[in-house]
Amino acid sequence: xxxxxxxxxxxxxxxxxxxxxxxxxxxxxxxxxxxxxxxxxxxxxxxxxxxxxxxxxxxxxxxxxxxxxxxxxxxxxxxxxxxxxxxxxxxxxxxxxxxxxxxxxxxxxxxxxxxxxxxxxxxxxxxxxxxxxxxxxxxxxxxxxxxxxxxxxxxxxxxxxxxxxxxxxxxxxxxxxxxxxxxxxxxxxxxxxxxxxxxxxxxxxxxxxxxxxxxxxxxxxxxxxxxxxxxxxxxxxxxxxxxxxxxxxxxxxxxxxxxxxxxxxxxxxxxxxxxxxxxxxxxxxxxxxxxxxxxxxxxxxxxxxxxxxxxxxxxxxxxxxxxxxxxxxxx
Numbered sequence: 001x002x003x004x005x006x007x008x009x010x011x012x013x014x015x016x017x018x019x020x021x022x023x024x025x026x027x028x029x030x031x032x033x034x035x036x037x038x039x040x041x042x043x044x045x046x047x048x049x050x051x052x053x054x055x056x057x058x059x060x061x062x063x064x065x066x067x068x069x070x071x072x073x074x075x076x077x078x079x080x081x082x083x084x085x086x087x088x089x090x091x092x093x094x095x096x097x098x099x100x101x102x103x104x105x106x107x108x109x110x111x112x113x114x115x116x117x118x119x120x121x122x123x124x125x126x127x128x129x130x131x132x133x134x135x136x137x138x139x140x141x142x143x144x145x146x147x148x149x150x151x152x153x154x155x156x157x158x159x160x161x162x163x164x165x166x167x168x169x170x171x172x173x174x175x176x177x178x179x180x181x182x183x184x185x186x187x188x189x190x191x192x193x194x195x196x197x198x199x200x201x202x203x204x205x206x207x208x209x210x211x212x213x214x215x216x217x218x219x220x221x222x223x224x225x226x227x228x229x230x231x232x233x234x235x236x237x238x239x240x241x242x243x244x245x246x247x248x249x250x251x252x253x254x255x256x257x258x259x260x261x262x263x264x265x266x267x268x269x270x271x272x273x274x275x276x277x278x279x280x281x282x283x284x285x286x287x288x289x290x291x292x293x294x295x296x297x298x299x300x301x302x303x304x305x306x307x308x309x310x311x312x313x314x315x316x317x318x319x320x321x322x323x324x325x326x327x328x329x330x331x
Contacts, residue, residue, distance in 0.1 A: 006125040008045065008083040014125030016043035034119030037106030040134060044123040046106075049079040051099040051160045056092070077160055079129055090130050091161025100166050102132055105156050108168075109134055118154055130161040142218055144225045144286075152218055170217035228286035228329060238272050238288050239265070241327045245292065245320055267299050268292065289328040293321060 005026050006014035013026035018035050028043040041047040056071035077090045077099065112118055117139040125132050134156045141151040150172055157167045242265065249258045271291040272278065281287040 004126045006045075006128055008081075010083050012045060012083070014045045014129070016040055016123050018119075018121045034121075034137075037110045037113075037120060037134075040120050040123035041102060041106055044125065045082040046102040046123060046125060046132060048082060049102055049129070049160075051077060051079045051090070051101055053093065053097065053099065054078050054089075077162065079160060081129075088129060090128070091159075091163065093162035097162055099160065100158055102158070105132065105134060105158050105166070109136055109154075109156055112136065112154060121153070130163070131157070131159045133157050138218075142222045142225075144222060145229050145280075150221075150225075152221075172221065224329065225286060228289065229281055229284050231285045232283055233285045233288050233328075234283075235269070235273065238291075239269075241288065241324070242268055242292075244327060245324055264295070264300070268295050271295055271299070285328045289324055292324045292328075296320060 007026065008014070015026050016028045016030060016035070016039075018030055019033055030039065030043060035043070053075035054077075056074050056076055058069045058071055060067045060069070073095045075093055075095065075097070077093055077097070078087050079090060080086075081088050109120060113120070113136065118136040119139070121135050121137045123132075123134040136154045136156075138152040138154065141149055143149050153171050155169050155171055157164065157169065159165075246261070246264065249261045268291055271294055272288060273282070275291070275294070277294060278287045278290065281290070
């Protein structure tokens, strides 16, 4: 399951979104543009988990019977399942690990909301509760060279299995699943990590620094994007980058492979040279990057809308977008 959104025994899912449904069509959609942290916790089934550490015991089966041993310095993390109220085991952690509850996560975001005017857009549980995310939309995005608008988000990411620290990132990606979370992390230029230690709760108060990181990231992102908008790109240079992203067919390739390559290049050429979406940025490196992104998201062949959505945020598509960003940015 590409999205990894947690699905519960009663048919509900651990995800909530403000106003618009996510591509995976799971969870709850609230009618308002913004939601409070408390609404997000309730609708995404993130409240009352009581994440905790449990002592570990090792068992050895021998011809003489079963022997049990206490495991030093390591613990299991567990939660109370929000539907069944049973205990779910999540991971194994060291003795210095200190759980950061989902409620604490949302307390941080409430502080950020009060400071910045940002509002919560999505929240969810991944991999059976092992990871959680909450995404806040900044009240103001960016307008690149006065014509290309981009929204900006602050995302709070946490794990309950010891795999990652509590992290706040600034990103242009609205997180709705595991793959968009990965994309947000790959594109985040600024972040603030809080380790799961005994002092984590006290240090969480420092998280307002994330606002400063967000504004710094927005400035850097805007500067880089506008640099690409000011850098000309010829059609020949565009096709050279396309050939790096998708290797041209050889004489040994099938007629189908050759045909697919011809159709893809024709669509990319049209997007770069003629598409209305390129108005104002045509002939620039930024236009080249947008042509590739638009092709992957809207024009590349897909079985249906659902398959297109999955393809847009996962696997090779994410890799190609990241590689394209590097190639078009290289001036």
